[in-house]
Amino acid sequence: MSATVEGDRLDLFVAGIVYLDIIFTGLPELPAPGTEVWTHGMGSSPGGIANLAVAASRLGVRTGLSSPMSSDAYGEFCWQILSREENVDLSASRRFDDWHSPVTVSLAYERDRSMITHGHPAPATVDGLVGELPAARSAYVSLEREPVPWVRRAQRAGTLVFADAGWDATGSWSAEALSVLDHCHAFLPNAVEAMRYTHTGSPDAALRALAERVPVAVVTCGPAGALALDGRTGEEASVPGIPVEALDPTGAGDVFGAGFVTGTLAGWPLGDRLAFANLVAALSVQHFGGSLSAPGWGDIADWWRTTRTRATRGHAEAEVARRYAFLDEVIPTGQIRQVRRATATIARLSDAR
Template sequence: MTASGPSHGKGPSPLTEGPHRQAHVDPLAALRAPGDPPWDVYLTGTVFLDIVFTGLDSAPVRGTESWARGMGSSPGGVANMATALARLGLRTSLAAAFGDDHYGEYCWDALAQGEGIDLTPSRSVPGWHSPVTVSMAYEGERTMVSHGHEPPPEEPAPDCPPRARAAVASLVPGRPATWIAQAAARGTRIFGDVGWDDTGAWDLAGLSDLAHCEAFLPNAEEAMRYTRTDSPRAAAHALTEHVPVAVVTLGAEGAYAVDRRTGETAEVPAIAVEALDPTGAGDVFVAGFVTGSLAGWPLADRLAFAGLVAALSVQEFGGSLSAPGWSEIATWWREVQSVEGQDRAALSRYAFLERLLPEDAARPWPLRRAVPTIGFGRSN
C-alpha cells in the first residue's frame, strides 16, 4: 500500500520580496572538506518563462475558448532542475542564455536573488527574446506549447564547466556535448536524463555521452524503447550494461532502480497526492535522486526521497517554483505520521528522514511560488 501525503491546499502565493532563505539542512554537511569543488551540481540548458494554466476540466477543444481556474508564471526549462537542487541545499551553478527582455530579467532575478543559484557561467543576450512555454494541466497530465529561438553561439569560457561534485546532463541522440566529457574527466559525477527521440531511432549508440554517466534516469517508455524490452524492470537491468546505475520512472506506479556496482535493486511506489500541476515533477525527481546519491544514501532511500519531493512539487503551480524545500519535507513527514490508518510498513520507507530533519525544520511555507503574472508594482 502506498503512503498517502496530506495536501496543504494552498494556491499560488505572492512572490516573496527579498532574498530567498537558504536551505537550513545541508545534506552534504558531513562530507564537506577543504579543497572540495566550489559547486555541488553544475547544469546547463535553456531557461524558459513558463505560463501554467491549471483547473481545466478537459483538453481545449478546437474552435472554442477554455477558461482556467488557476494560472502561474515562473522560470522554466533547466530552471526547474536548478531550483529543485538549490532548495534541497546543494550549491548549484547554472550556465544558460537569458533574453534581455522583462521575462529574462525576471527569470535571472528569480534564480540568482531568489534561489541563490550561481549564474556566473550564464549570459544575457542583447536583442534575443526569452523562450516561452504555455503549459495546460488537466486530467493529471499537461500539454505544452513553446516558442523560442536558439541564442547566438558563444565560445565556452575557460572555466566552464566549473569544478563540481556532480552535473546533470540532458542527453540528445546524435548530439554529444563536449562539456560532459570534460566534466567527467575532472571527476564530476554525471547524471543523465533524456527526452523523447523525435528521430524514432531509439538507438543507445546515439547517446554517446552515456559512457560518461554514473546514472541514467529515463521514463518507462523511453527505457523500453531504447532497450527493446517489454517491461520497465527488464529495461532497467538492460541499461546497466551501459551505465552503472539505471533509474526508470514508472509514473503513478513509482520508480525502479538497479545499481550494477553494488548489486542493489530498489522499487518504491509513488506517493498518493492530489496533483495540481505536474510541470517539472520529473526534474524534481532527478534533483532528489542526485541529492541522495551525493550524500551516499542507500539506493532505496534515494529512490524514496526522489519520489517524495516530486510528489510534493505537483501540489503547487509552476515547474521551478513548485519545488519543495526541507521545511515542506519536514511538514509532510510530521503530518503524514499523524494521519490515522496509514500503512506503517509504507511509512517505514521514509524513516531515514528522521536523521536528516532537525526538530525545528517544520515551519510555515517560506518558499517563493509562481504568481499569475510578473511585473507588479511597475510604474507606467
C-alpha cells in the same frame, strides 16, 4: 569562467536552456477549435533547465547554472528569481540583448499536460558558454542527438555525471544517443523513454538493460513509483508511488532528479535515495509552475509530521512511515524558509519570506 560559490566547488552544475513557463491548470476541458475555455489556475515561473536547478537549490545543494538568457522582461524575471530568490549561481550564464526568451505555455489537464513553445535558436551553444568547466561534485545533463563535450571533461575532473532523457521527436530512439552514458554515473529516464531506448517491453527489463551501460540505472514510473539498480554492487531498490492529488506534473522528473542527486551526494543507501526522489517529485505535482512547484525542506517536514501522525490509523500509512523513517535523520533542524510559488503575474517581488 568559474561558477564556484565563494571559492568552493559547487555541489551540482547544470547547463541548458531556461524557458519562461506559463501554466494553466484546473481546466474543465481542452479548448476545441473556435472555442474559449476559462480556468481559475495560472502560474508563471522559470522553466526548462531551471526546474532542476531550483529543485536542487531548495534542497540545500549548491547549484550553478550555465545558460544563454535574454535581457528582455521575461529573461529578467527568470534571472532575478534564480539568482536572488533561489540562490542559483549564474556566473557561468550570459545575457543577450538581441534575442528573446523562449516561452512555453502548458495546459495541465487530467493529470497530464499539453505544451506549446515559441522560440528561436539560442545565440550561443551551452557547451560554448561552459568554457572552463566549474569545479563541481556532480553535474546533470539531458541526452542530446549531438555530443556534449563538457560531459567528458566533467568525468575526467572527477565529477559524478547524472543524465536523463528527453522525448525523441524523430521517433528513432537511436542507441547512439546513449553514448554519453559512457561518461555518466547514473541515468534516470522515465519508463517509456527507457523501454524505447532499450527496445524492451517492461520497465524492469529496461532497467536491467540500462544497468549494463551505466553504473546506476533508475527508471521512473510516474504515479506507480520508481526502480533502481546499481550494476556495480548488485543493489536493487523499488518504491511505490505516493498517493497525492496531482495538480500539474510539469517538472516532476526534474524534481525527482534533484532529489536523487541530493541523496547521492549525502551518501544515502540506494533505497533511501530512490524513496526521497520519489517523495519530492510527488510533493511537486501538488502545486503548479514547474520550478516553483519544487518542495523545500519545510514542505518535506510538514509531510513527514502528517504522515507519522496518520501512521497509527492504518496499515498503508504505517508502511509509508517505516519506509521514510530515515527522514528523521536528514531533515534540517531550525527555521526553514518559505519557498515561492508560481503566481499568475510576472511578479516583481516574491511572496516567500
